[in-house]
Amino acid sequence: METNFYVVGDNRGTEFFLKHFKFILWLLVFIIFALSIVVTYQYFIRQLDQELLAERIQQEKALSENLVKKLKKTGQQDSEWEQQVLSQSSQQKKLNVQQASLLERQRNEIDELNSILKQREQVVRQFQLEKTSTQEQINNLQLKVRSVQQQLQSVQASLIESKAENEIFLSQKNKLESEKNKLEQKLNLKKRSKTKKIEPVKSGKNILSSTDVSVEKLKITKKGRTVRVSYNLTNNSKRLQQGRTGMYLSSKKNLEKEIPFRLANTIPYKIxxxxxxxxxxxxxxAGSFVRILIWNQKKELIIDTAYPIK
Known part of the structure; x- marks a missing residue:
């Protein structure tokens, strides 16, 4: 049997409540059932959490015991670390002192730089004042430059004329130089024709017929009563030649006399x-001769020649 409710009057809220009474009742039952399920679920989860906490507590105890053992072992290391930290702290203090001194120096340098900047500002002001005066000078100089340019143009015209004259002068100069060279060549030919070779006067006896050494490029220069004699002692063979040589003054009568070998009056050669x-x-x-004697390594006379002094 279903119960029917009838509402008399205009109260719509009670009318709605009475129409949906069954639905509201079942909704309340469902909510109570859901809350009971949630409560039971929370209870079981709490039990599981307590068991897990107990296991974790045991694990933490084991870990703490291990840590205590490790701490005992590392106690000595910690003391060493403390000493190092103390030493580092002392070094840090020294560094702080040094940094403080550096900061003071930097402050002093900054003050000096500020003073320098002030001086530079004064210099810039002076420069600006001078700039205005120099601008006037530049204007005056520009006027002078214009006048100088006009003068240069006139000078260039005169230079062109002088270049033409210089070209004429150079052509004449080249002709004169060519004539001068020709005259110098003629003079050199005349001098060569006048110069005569110094002919040797042979003297001495027992001279070897073949010799590997010769006297070449003989020069005899006379100034007053002094005479300088020089010559090239030439090796005509491919072997090393050794021996001694000497130069002597002789008269015409003594050209045939033999000059004995002496170390004091000779010069060694190795050529x-x-x-x-x-x-x-x-x-x-007057009438003297230069006599050149050359001996080989065996002290044998190989050259004995005389040259007149003119």
Whole structure:
């Protein structure tokens, strides 16, 4: 049997409540059932959490015991670390002191820079004042430059004329130089024709017929009563030549006399190609001769020649 409710009057709220009474009742039952399920679920979860907490507590105890053992072992290391930290702190203090001194220096430098900047500002002001005066000078100089340019144009015209004159002068100069060279060549030819070779006067006996050494480029220069004699002692062979040589003054009568070998009056030679031999004589008599003697390594006379002094 279903119960029917009838509402008399205009109260719509009670009318709605009475019409949906069954639905509201079942909704309340469902909510109570859902809340009971949630409560039971929370209860079981709490029990599981307590068991997990107990296991974790045991694990933490084991870990703490292990940590205590490790801490005992690392106690000595910690003391060493403390000493290092103390030393580092002392070093840090020193660094702080150094940094403080550096900061003071930097402050002093900044003050100096500020003073320099002030001086530069003053210099800039002076420069600006001078700039105004120099602008006037520049204007005056521009006027002078214009006048100088006009003068340069006139000078260039005169230079063009002078270039033409210079070209004429150079052509004449080249002609004169060519004539001068021709005259110099003629003079050189005349001098060569006048110069005569110094012919040797042979003297001495027992001279070897073949010799590997010769006297070349003989020069005899006479100034007053002094004479300078020089020549090239030349090696005509491919072997090393050794021996001694000497230069002597002789009269025409004594050219045939033999001059004995003496170390004091000779010069040693050791030549592959040639060697320059020179000597100076003083107080020369008229009609004297220069006598050149050369001995080989065996002290054998190989060259005995005489040259007149003119």
């Amino acid at each position: 592959n190609r040639y060697r320059i031999i020179s000597r100076k004589f003083t107080k020369i008599k």
